[in-house]
Amino acid sequence: MRFFILLFCIGLALRIYPSFHHIVFPYDQARDALMFQDMVNRTHLPLLGPVTDIPGVHHGPLFYLLMIPLYALSNSDPWLPVFFLMLVNLSTMIPLYFFTKEVFHDKRVTIITLVLFIVSYEMISYSKWISNPVLAVPLFATFLLLLWRVWKTQKKQVFWLGLVFGLLVQSEIVLAYLLFPCYVILSKGRVHIKQWLLFHLGVGVGILPYLVAELKYHFQAINALIHFLGSTAQKNPLVFFTTFRHGISILSTLVRNNLFGLPPISALLTFAIITVLCFFAVRKTIPSWKPALHFLYGMLACGVGVLMFGKSPEIFFFAGFGSILLIIAAVFLVVMMKEKQWEFAAFITCIILASQIALTVEQARAGNAYIQAQKGVLFDQRLQVLDAIYTRVSSDTPFTISVFGTPYGVRTSWAYYFSYYSSHQAVILPKWYGYTVNGFIGDDILPHVDAPARVHIAVYEPEFSIAPQYKDEFTAYQNAHTTLVERFTLNNHTIEIRKPK
Numbered sequence: 001m002r003f004f005i006l007l008f009c010i011g012l013a014l015r016i017y018p019s020f021h022h023i024v025f026p027y028d029q030a031r032d033a034l035m036f037q038d039m040v041n042r043t044h045l046p047l048l049g050p051v052t053d054i055p056g057v058h059h060g061p062l063f064y065l066l067m068i069p070l071y072a073l074s075n076s077d078p079w080l081p082v083f084f085l086m087l088v089n090l091s092t093m094i095p096l097y098f099f100t101k102e103v104f105h106d107k108r109v110t111i112i113t114l115v116l117f118i119v120s121y122e123m124i125s126y127s128k129w130i131s132n133p134v135l136a137v138p139l140f141a142t143f144l145l146l147l148w149r150v151w152k153t154q155k156k157q158v159f160w161l162g163l164v165f166g167l168l169v170q171s172e173i174v175l176a177y178l179l180f181p182c183y184v185i186l187s188k189g190r191v192h193i194k195q196w197l198l199f200h201l202g203v204g205v206g207i208l209p210y211l212v213a214e215l216k217y218h219f220q221a222i223n224a225l226i227h228f229l230g231s232t233a234q235k236n237p238l239v240f241f242t243t244f245r246h247g248i249s250i251l252s253t254l255v256r257n258n259l260f261g262l263p264p265i266s267a268l269l270t271f272a273i274i275t276v277l278c279f280f281a282v283r284k285t286i287p288s289w290k291p292a293l294h295f296l297y298g299m300l301a302c303g304v305g306v307l308m309f310g311k312s313p314e315i316f317f318f319a320g321f322g323s324i325l326l327i328i329a330a331v332f333l334v335v336m337m338k339e340k341q342w343e344f345a346a347f348i349t350c351i352i353l354a355s356q357i358a359l360t361v362e363q364a365r366a367g368n369a370y371i372q373a374q375k376g377v378l379f380d381q382r383l384q385v386l387d388a389i390y391t392r393v394s395s396d397t398p399f400t401i402s403v404f405g406t407p408y409g410v411r412t413s414w415a416y417y418f419s420y421y422s423s424h425q426a427v428i429l430p431k432w433y434g435y436t437v438n439g440f441i442g443d444d445i446l447p448h449v450d451a452p453a454r455v456h457i458a459v460y461e462p463e464f465s466i467a468p469q470y471k472d473e474f475t476a477y478q479n480a481h482t483t484l485v486e487r488f489t490l491n492n493h494t495i496e497i498r499k500p501k
Contacts, residue, residue, distance in 0.1 A: 003111075004097075008090055011118030014357075015086045015127045018364050020079040023128045025379035027407060030416035032130070033078065034441045036064070036071040047213050050132050052173060056224030060170025061209050063132035076420065078379060081130050088138060089127035093117060095141040096323060100330070103148060103292045108337065112330035116352060121359040122257040122322045133316035135171035139164055140320025143178065148295060151185045155195050158186070162199040166206015174317045181302050247304070250315050258322040259329055261355030271325065278332040285338050289331065296324050367491065377462070381491040385459070386421045388490050392497055393455050395427040400453040401446070402434035404474040405461030409435045414459075415442030430457065434477060452500045456482050460494035 023029075032050070039046065045068075049059035067081055074080035093114055100110040117123055126134045146161040165182060168175045186199060204211065214221060252264030260267040275297075282289045303321050329352065336345040367378060393399050403414055411432055418429050419442075432446040433456065458478050463471070482498035489495070 004093070004114075007093070007114055007118050011090050011093075012086060014118065014360060015089065015124050017360070019380060020082050021378075021380040021383065022364060023078065023082055023130065023379050024377060025078065025130075025382065026377040027410070027413045029078070029130050029379075030413040031441060032064075032067065033071060033076055034412065034416050034419075034445075036068045037076050038441065039064075039068055040072045047209055047216065049170065049209075054224055054228050056220045057173065057228075058213075058221065059132050059173050060167075060207065062167060062170040063135060066135075067130070075423070076416075078130060082128055085130065085134055086127040088135065089123060090118075092123070092138040092141045092323065095138065095145045096327075099141065099145040099148065100327060102145075103295075104289060104331065104334075106334060108334045109327075109330050112333055112349070113327050116259070116326040116329060116356075117323070119353055119356045119360075120258045120322060120326065121261075121356050121363070122254070124360055125257070126319070131316075132170075133172045133319040136168055136175060136316075136319035137323075138320075139168045139171060140175075141323050143168060143320075144299065144323065147181060147185055151188065151295065155192070158195045158199040159202040162202025162204075163206045164202075166203045166208075169207055170209070172316060172319055175319070177302065181299060250318070251304070253315060254318055254322060255325060257356075257359065258325045259352050259356075261359045271329075274332050275328060278328060278335060281335045281339065282331070285335055293328075293331070296328055299324055378491075382417050383421065385490055385493050385495065386417060388488070388495060389457055390421075390425070390427055392486070393457070395425070397455055398428065398453050399430045399455040399457060400433035400449060401430040401457045401459065402432070402474070402478060403459045403461065404466075404471060405459070406465060407437070408466055408470060409437040410440050411436065411446045412440050412442040415445035419445050435474065452482050452498070454499065456498040456500065458482075458496040458498055460496075462492040 028050070038044075046061045046064045049061040049064055051058055066084070070081045070084055071078075096113055096117060097110055100113050101107075104110075123137065126137050143161070143164050146157050146164055149157045150161055161182065165178060168178060182199065186196060210221070248268075249264065252268035255271045256262060256264045256267035260270050262270065279293060279297075282293055300321070303318050333345045333349055336342075336348075367381060401414070405413070421427065422429050430446065431449040431453065433449055433452050436448050438448075460471075478496070478498065482500055484496055484498055486497040487494065
């Protein structure tokens with residue numbers, strides 16, 4: 001128990017480093033924070049969760065239901081939700097402990113797996129990302145444990161297996177492909193109707209909000225998914241090849257960020273070699289572990305199967321799969337120990353630990369994050385931009401702001417940043433001047449005006465997915481109505497202090 005507590009404390013310290021505010025916080029997180037605040041004010045609980053990139057399809061509301069009270073308690077400060085997600089992430093150690101203990105009956109496999117987990121750059125990064133897929137990390141480890149138990153004749157666990165699967169789908173709807181291994185395991189041996197009913201009852205409880213939403217919204221998500229799968233089936237085979245190639249790149253990154261801090265392809269090849277060596281070494285040294293390896297390899301194969309849908313995969317489609325990589329690596333190291341290859345096992349262990357810790361420190365110092373669409377969107381980086389603005393604008397001076405960023409013309413992100421900053425620093429809020437898209441949450445925080453104030457600020461976010469001509473139009477508009485006084489760059493943002501003509 002003392003060792004477990006020590007690992008927990010080390011893991012928590014690595015996740016807090018360098019601060020609670022060193023987190024990815026672009027549009028999605030700002031939108032959610034404002035939305036949670038609105039839900040608290042209106043005492044409204046959501047039936048649907050975050051949107052997906054398939055129109056009409058949402059994730060489940062589980063993530064929202066957990067975040068709403070945390071944002072309410074912290075007065076919309078993200079530090080408490082982040083701390084909670086760190087604890088949720090570290091709770092993955094519990095199912096990993098029981099899985100490795102029940103499957104391998106060797107303390108060394110358990111200890112090494114847990115040590116690798118707490119230093120994994122991917123696991124550390126997921127704990128600091130306020131988004132729905134992070135819940136899949138502990139849920140996936142629990143899913144592995146229950147699936148193994150059901151496979152090993154503990155059929156009474158089928159309800160809980162179905163429930164955890166349903167919660168996994170709520171956290172990341174793409175993980176519905178994990179239904180396939182469930183059906184394979186349930187079909188093993190004699191089929192019992194009661195077990196199938198209990199499993200689907202558990203699934204129904206886990207996805208209950210989905211079922212209610214489908215009835216309320218006339219099967220909106222089902223129709224959208226049918227349309228999407230139909231359009232996917234008509235795609236050119238070359239699209240599937242491109243998708244598969246992109247998926248292999250993601251799997252390479254997965255290995256890099258869990259085990260070997262090498263270039264992604266090199267990391268994948270290294271893991272492939274270790275996997276093959278582990279397979280043959282287990283057959284020779286510990287044949288009783290063969291079913292466990294087959295089980296883990298089969299689960300990895302299920303992850304590869306998602307690449308067949310023709311949809312460009314994202315790294316979080318495999319949320320939780322890093323646990324499988326860590327377990328396989330731990331098994332390989334223990335097998336090497338059993339074959340008296342102590343020096344080699346120690347060498348590989350040191351490489352993994354050192355590379356993962358170095359990767360965490362390196363990325364933190366560079367202002368990077370694991371899931372990051374553009375530079376300069378860490379929360380503490382945005383606060384530094386606001387610090388720089390308010391050092392040039394006195395706290396009681398009215399000013400206007402224009403932002404060239406993503407989504408272009410939407411005030412939501414900067415509405416949250418300024419709202420948060422003003423609540424902590426007692427400064428006035430600016431007005432929004434220039435191109436704007438109405439109808440988004442946060443519009444009332446930065447009201448639109450038709451003329452620039454005596455002090456006007458123009459901000460250029462790090463460029464991302466916006467056509468270059470829009471930047472030219474934005475700059476031309478600023479130059480037509482205001483005069484540049486000062487320009488400087490901070491955290492990949494270009495900030496201009498201007499005055500009206």
